[in-house]
Amino acid sequence: MSELPPQVQNMVAQLQQLQQQLQAVAAQKAQVEAMLRETEASLEEVQKAGEDTPIFKAAGNILVRVDKERLLKELQEKKETYEVRLKTLERQEERLRERLTEMHKKIKSMLSPQAG
Numbered sequence: 001m002s003e004l005p006p007q008v009q010n011m012v013a014q015l016q017q018l019q020q021q022l023q024a025v026a027a028q029k030a031q032v033e034a035m036l037r038e039t040e041a042s043l044e045e046v047q048k049a050g051e052d053t054p055i056f057k058a059a060g061n062i063l064v065r066v067d068k069e070r071l072l073k074e075l076q077e078k079k080e081t082y083e084v085r086l087k088t089l090e091r092q093e094e095r096l097r098e099r100l101t102e103m104h105k106k107i108k109s110m111l112s113p114q115a116g
Helices: 006-048 068-111
Strands: 055-059 062-066
Touching: 006 068, 055 068, 062 068
Parallel strands: none
Antiparallel strands: 055 062
């Protein structure tokens, strides 16, 4: 088979770009999922702590004593932010997968021998 037609070469390049974008989104999604799990675990631990139990939060290289209710609110907000970000990345990942599938089909149809 001779070289690919320029139009097909262009589509293959686009396909590779989509694959790279999908990999980047998947990596971001994994990172956000990990941060969400960590935040949920922290939230659970703070909720379990007794009212008289001192609670500390890392602030750079030091630990600072914090109010339980304030920390619960902060962790809940952080959790909600991660959940929204995760949903956004999931939608983005889904769209990229759909575009990849479409691109594969187009390239395959362009490379298959045409009937007639």
